[in-house]
Amino acid sequence: MPSLPAGTLYRGKVGMWSWVLHRITGVAIFFFLLVHVLDTALVRLSPEAYNAVINTYKTPLIGVAELGLVAAVLYHSMNGVRIVLIDFWRKGVKYQNIMFWIVVSIAFIVFAIFTPRHLSHVFG
Amino acid sequence: MSVVIEQPRSPRSRNGANWEKYGWIFMRASGVILIFLVLGHLFVNLYLGEGIKAIDFAFVGGKWSDPFWKVWDLAMLWLAMIHGTNGMRTIVNDYATKETIRKALVTSLWGVCAVLITLGTLVVFTFDPCPAGALPELLPSFCPVNAS
Numbered sequence: 113m114p115s116l117p118a119g120t121l122y123r124g125k126v127g128m129w130s131w132v133l134h135r136i137t138g139v140a141i142f143f144f145l146l147v148h149v150l151d152t153a154l155v156r157l158s159p160e161a162y163n164a165v166i167n168t169y170k171t172p173l174i175g176v177a178e179l180g181l182v183a184a185v186l187y188h189s190m191n192g193v194r195i196v197l198i199d200f201w202r203k204g205v206k207y208q209n210i211m212f213w214i215v216v217s218i219a220f221i222v223f224a225i226f227t228p229r230h231l232s233h234v235f236g
Numbered sequence: 237m238s239v240v241i242e243q244p245r246s247p248r249s250r251n252g253a254n255w256e257k258y259g260w261i262f263m264r265a266s267g268v269i270l271i272f273l274v275l276g277h278l279f280v281n282l283y284l285g286e287g288i289k290a291i292d293f294a295f296v297g298g299k300w301s302d303p304f305w306k307v308w309d310l311a312m313l314w315l316a317m318i319h320g321t322n323g324m325r326t327i328v329n330d331y332a333t334k335e336t337i338r339k340a341l342v343t344s345l346w347g348v349c350a351v352l353i354t355l356g357t358l359v360v361f362t363f364d365p366c367p368a369g370a371l372p373e374l375l376p377s378f379c380p381v382n383a384s
Contacts, residue, residue, distance in 0.1 A: 159293035159374035233287035
């Protein structure tokens with residue numbers, strides 16, 4: 113019976129899953145960015161048009177979805193720092209594993225601070 | 237189509253600018269700047285004050301009457317669009333197996349990128365916080381129609 117691959121920096125372990133998450137969050141943020149440039153462009157049309165569209169961002173459904181967007185931005189930005197450190201810091205590769213958990217911790221802490229305040233705005 | 241993988245350590249076979257390298261550097265440089273621009277944007281617009289509840293035309297009008305936020309948002313628009321489009325290009329290059337489809341997708345990505353950067357830049361530069369004929373209660377308090 114073949115043994116499981118041991119895993120490397122890029123395969124099977126934290127190195128791979130951090131990369132998968134970076135891609136997924138990146139694609140999600142990209143498509144929101146396209147929508148967000150278009151909705152902001154409505155300020156050039158009329159105050160009524162902009163307010164009508166931006167008010168949908170204040171509904172419970174989209175308000176909760178914004179938490180997902182913020183979580184994606186937090187992970188993608190913190191893991192981006194980790195990538196830069198792996199590329200440019202002499203000990204980056206050695207500490208890439210622990211850096212992933214630091215990334216997740218920082219993202220989670222900021223998310224935990226943001227979430228109750230945002231929900232109080234959406235549902236308040 | 238067969239994929240040709242060059243021998244490791246073989247000299248570069250192409251002449252001219254190494255665009256993949258500039259792209260690689262740009263992703264890291266723009267990414268570091270975008271951390272401050274985007275997290276600052278989220279903090280000011282979603283965390284401070286009434287957050288998402290406070291965002292309307294008058295809010296944007298107030299921000300863009302200050303050159304600081306115009307420069308901030310323009311930098312964020314350009315860097316985020318190019319960073320995001322180049323990231324999508326990387327993903328397309330990884331997964332598209334047909335060369336014609338890959339080319340079509342990459343061309344569409346940069347086309348959309350150019351259109352949205354142009355649109356966003358024009359909007360910021362031609363924005364009028366006090367458009368004539370609009371309902372005064374929808375406009376920022378500093379507009380002449382709200383002055384008295």
